[in-house]
Amino acid sequence: MFQLKWLWHNLIGDRARYIIALCLSVIGSSLTIINPYLGQRIVDTFIANDNAMANLTNERGLLIGLCLGMVGFSLLRTGLAYGTTLLYEVASQSMLYRVRIYLYNKIQGQDMSYYDRNRTGDLMTKMTGDLDMVRHTMAWIFKTIIESLTIFVAAVVYFFYIDAELTLWLLILSPPIFIVAFLFAKRVRPMYIDLRERLSQLNTTTQENIAGNRVVKAFAREEFEVEKFTEKNVHYAKANKAAAMVWLDYFPYLETFAQGFNVILMIVGGMLVMDGRLTFGEFSAFSALIWGLSNPMRNIGIIINDIQRFFASLNKIIDIYYSKPGIVNDRNPIEKRRYEGRIAFEHVSFKYDNATVLDDIDFTIEPGETVAIMGATGSGKTSLINLIPRFYDVTAGRVLVDGKDVRGLELGELRANIGVATQDVLLFSDTIDGNIAYGDPEMPEEEVHRFARLAAADAFIRKMPEGYDTIVGERGVGLSGGQKQRIALARALAVKPPILILDDTTSAVDLETEEHIQKSLRELDYSCTKIIIAQRVSTTASADRILILDNGRVIEDGTHAELLAKRGYYYEVFMLQNEGLGRQVTAHGQK
Numbered sequence: 001m002f003q004l005k006w007l008w009h010n011l012i013g014d015r016a017r018y019i020i021a022l023c024l025s026v027i028g029s030s031l032t033i034i035n036p037y038l039g040q041r042i043v044d045t046f047i048a049n050d051n052a053m054a055n056l057t058n059e060r061g062l063l064i065g066l067c068l069g070m071v072g073f074s075l076l077r078t079g080l081a082y083g084t085t086l087l088y089e090v091a092s093q094s095m096l097y098r099v100r101i102y103l104y105n106k107i108q109g110q111d112m113s114y115y116d117r118n119r120t121g122d123l124m125t126k127m128t129g130d131l132d133m134v135r136h137t138m139a140w141i142f143k144t145i146i147e148s149l150t151i152f153v154a155a156v157v158y159f160f161y162i163d164a165e166l167t168l169w170l171l172i173l174s175p176p177i178f179i180v181a182f183l184f185a186k187r188v189r190p191m192y193i194d195l196r197e198r199l200s201q202l203n204t205t206t207q208e209n210i211a212g213n214r215v216v217k218a219f220a221r222e223e224f225e226v227e228k229f230t231e232k233n234v235h236y237a238k239a240n241k242a243a244a245m246v247w248l249d250y251f252p253y254l255e256t257f258a259q260g261f262n263v264i265l266m267i268v269g270g271m272l273v274m275d276g277r278l279t280f281g282e283f284s285a286f287s288a289l290i291w292g293l294s295n296p297m298r299n300i301g302i303i304i305n306d307i308q309r310f311f312a313s314l315n316k317i318i319d320i321y322y323s324k325p326g327i328v329n330d331r332n333p334i335e336k337r338r339y340e341g342r343i344a345f346e347h348v349s350f351k352y353d354n355a356t357v358l359d360d361i362d363f364t365i366e367p368g369e370t371v372a373i374m375g376a377t378g379s380g381k382t383s384l385i386n387l388i389p390r391f392y393d394v395t396a397g398r399v400l401v402d403g404k405d406v407r408g409l410e411l412g413e414l415r416a417n418i419g420v421a422t423q424d425v426l427l428f429s430d431t432i433d434g435n436i437a438y439g440d441p442e443m444p445e446e447e448v449h450r451f452a453r454l455a456a457a458d459a460f461i462r463k464m465p466e467g468y469d470t471i472v473g474e475r476g477v478g479l480s481g482g483q484k485q486r487i488a489l490a491r492a493l494a495v496k497p498p499i500l501i502l503d504d505t506t507s508a509v510d511l512e513t514e515e516h517i518q519k520s521l522r523e524l525d526y527s528c529t530k531i532i533i534a535q536r537v538s539t540t541a542s543a544d545r546i547l548i549l550d551n552g553r554v555i556e557d558g559t560h561a562e563l564l565a566k567r568g569y570y571y572e573v574f575m576l577q578n579e580g581l582g583r584q585v586t587a588h589g590q591k
């Protein structure tokens, strides 16, 4: 089966340990028949024997030997069980560790459309609960299956050796038990797939709620969110209960059959003892080992439940394991070069699924040029700049950097040459210093300060209680929107990229600060092509060129003066921002 092959493949490095553990499980479980055998000898020789008293005197050595044997084998089994559990734990934990790293790398290597499709809560469930279920199965469920099977087989073999007829009577119960177990497994399987999905939904709701708690509070929607969570929680609890109830439908049959072993033993075994075909000792051996037949039947429900959970979880993990990003790096990493920074869009079109977002975009940006992109919200500005570092790939046409199609460039090298400050600023829960030096952790402190000054962030950072060592909260909590933007800008500048992309990076800073940033950007001490998405004319005015996007098409392209002279969209925005007349501006003129 494919899933088992996958497990075997990932056990590499621990296969020997795991196989030894399986063998020890088999040996340890087989030893369970030894004590009933020794007990049988004791009963037949020293208790239910006509010469029992004489034997007690004459064969004392044998009795002591048998008793010591029982103690010895019990100790041996305990020792083996300890060692076996240890091996299972070590092997499964190491496998879990390796697979977790592999999956983490896989997730990191996915392109943006993967993150568009997958919910964070679902990915978190895969990385935690699902992986742990797989480990639990490797360490406990497989062990229980192997041990139950071994004890079952060993008991049956031993029973056949003592008395075949009684054994066959007992085994009459096995077919109905297996039929019931099969029916149960079939019914419960889809329930565990559903249960796994509901857990993922519960986690997604929880994660979104925690991440978005400020919005929830701002809109005073706590009650609504609690209701939403309760709904998911109820669904999850119901799914759990439904699976448990199914087990209860089958449990009485399995339990009755399991009890049936004792009943058959009493009736048939008793008759055989009375007929003198079975000794008391042999009967006691049956009695002592009958759990070897009934226990696996009792465990069968737990095993089936866990195996279904295991497959539901494993399939989710395998999904990530074999997922391939659409955007791959098919070049071998070479020594990273510094690009000149020439960018060209050649008749580029782009779609998310089926919705066309960019249509026949065609322009060139020379090294060192500063180009501003403006356009109504949703016109495709962010989508356009996302094509340069290959966050997404074009649907038609080509994006060229330094004259080469970006799809043919080494991905790491390409991205290392591009500094991006995204619209949605994300800072890590780390020091401010660590956040600015994210692209180069070895960066000297003075450099960090220099880039913070360029981004007009130095002054406010120094006013913070621990300056550059201040730890910012998750996603930058504790900083204002403008402060976060300036740290994100410093982080992008600090990699000294030949291509710098700023997506609305100064939208939340005041005009004076923005002026300082504009000046810094003009005076950077390294050559840099800048693409700046902005809504303010104050930002775009000093650019070498301005592109106006509307509905995925470039409708205006020129300098500030040229576009004003055109009296189109740009002119309207200019007038609106400078005169504050509040007219509604469209790409096609004024309404």
Ligand SMILES: Nc1ncnc2c1ncn2[C@@H]1O[C@H](COP(=O)(O)OP(=O)(O)OP(=O)(O)O)[C@@H](O)[C@H]1O
Pocket: 116, 352, 357, 375, 376, 377, 378, 379, 380, 381, 382, 383, 384, 423
């Ligand atoms: N991940 C996505 N999946 C599907 N559609 C998307 C995705 N991201 C953006 N879009 C759609 O693509 C269009 C362009 O979005 P884009 O973010 O590029 O616009 P924008 O000009 O940057 O807008 P804004 O100024 O509001 O940031 C929008 O209609 C948006 O709904």
